[in-house]
Amino acid sequence: MADKHDRSDGGATDRRSKQSEAEAVAHQQTHDAAAFLAAIIESSEDAIISKSLQGVITTWNRGAERLFGYSAAEAVGKPITILIPEERLDEEPSILARIHAGERVDHFETIRRRKDGTFFDISLTISPIRNNDGRIIGASKIARDISDRKRAAERQDLLLREMHHRVKNLFAITGSIITLAARTAQTPSELASSMKDRLVALSQAHEMTLPSFTGDEAFQERSTTLFQLLSSLLSPYDEGERGRWRFHGEDAPISAERVTNLALLFHEYATNAVKYGSLSNAEGRLDVTLNAFDERFEISWLESGGGPSSKAETKDAGFGTRLEQMIIRSLNADVSRDWQPHGLLIKLSMPRAAFAAPAEAQGVPSP
Structure with missing residues (x-):
């Protein structure tokens, strides 16, 4: 009987030992899994x-x-x-x-x-x-x-809104020009020619203010300066000659929102100079002077050596005059013309705000 009892106690002991070993293994596995998860978290x-x-x-x-x-x-x-x-x-x-x-x-x-x-x-x-x-x-x-992702989304949204704003403004400006041109053009070909020239000027002005699409400034409009704008508008007429026009005074920045109006205005002056004024022949010259005062800019457009100093009548003078008048009003500027013996002198006086960004970007006012 004692021998049987001893064998029974020994079996129970073995079972308890195996159970303890299993529990120890399970505990170790749990501990290892917890340590593994803790390492992942950390x-x-x-x-x-x-x-x-x-x-x-x-x-x-x-x-x-x-x-x-x-x-x-x-x-x-x-x-x-x-x-x-x-x-x-x-x-x-x-x-x-x-x-x-x-x-x-x-x-x-x-x-x-x-x-x-x-x-x-x-x-x-x-x-x-x-x-x-x-x-x-x-x-x-x-x-x-997610700050970077949010900024990228905001930049994308800004770009889309800017594209919408630009397209909307360009359509509005083009509509105004077509309306004015239709009132004064005598023939379809005259209307087409007039529109083509001015749409080219709009394209040049638009290109000058396109964002660079690189870096942090990718979605910011680019401003220009008066002399850079004039150089761009006059560049098609240089005919390989340098020095046909000269700029004097201290250059002034133009906000991106103001470039279109000023580009259209000086495009009118440049076109007339090429057709009838100082830039219509190789001997002609153009001098543009910018004088900056505390509250105003004064711009002198002086043509010389361009032939007779009479008031040249052009086929689209009515349209060009009306377009100029609308732009002058939008810029709150004053303009005068003096046909001198050596050529035409145009004087412009406008507030500094005419070059600065307005509260809301404006295109050419509706006719």
Whole structure:
């Protein structure tokens, strides 16, 4: 009997030993899995945070340190609201209510605050944390900085709106020019010729203000200067000769919104000079002088050596005059002409605001 009892005790001992070994293996596996998951969390580029149902931070990985600027020692035990701007504090109760209900919050885009007080765009994924009994005891948050993505989307939206604005303005300007030209043109060919010249001028002005599409300035309009604008408008008429026109005085910047009106105005002067004035022959010269005063610009357009100093009558003088008058009114400028023995002198006086960006970009006013 004793021998049988001994064998029975030995078997129980073996079973207990095997059970202990199995439990130890399971415990080690659980420990290894937990350590593995902890290593993943700690090495993640994203901020991974856990908090209690009362909104108190309980864990804080290195990604959170990099993203928010707080060390784990500074963050753990603090309310999660240290990361939330005041105007967005109402988001936290709503998030906690959804977590209490067992819901997962996917890719919630909002704004959060770093330790240094700066704000940034963020995407949050928030999930309930359950204990072994399945009871919700907290929440985990995965936070990702989406500032670059938001900026890229904003730049794209800005580009699309700028394209819409440019196309709308160009159609409005073209419509105004066609309406004026139709009132004065005597034949279809005259209308076509007049429109072609002015559309070329519009194209040149538009090209001068196109954005570069590279770098941080990709979506910003480009301004120009008066002398650069005049050089562009006059370049088709240089005929390989240099020095036919000269610019004097200090150059002045023109905002992108003002380029079109000024380009159309000086295109009229350049066209008349080429057809009837100083640029109609090789001996003619053009001198443009810009005088800048505290509140105004005065521009002198002086032609010389261009033939007779009579008031040249042109076929489209009516249209050109009306177009000039509309632009002069839009710029709040004054213009005078003096047909001198050596050529035409045009004097323009306008406020400095005529070169600057208006409150709202304007094209040629409707006729």
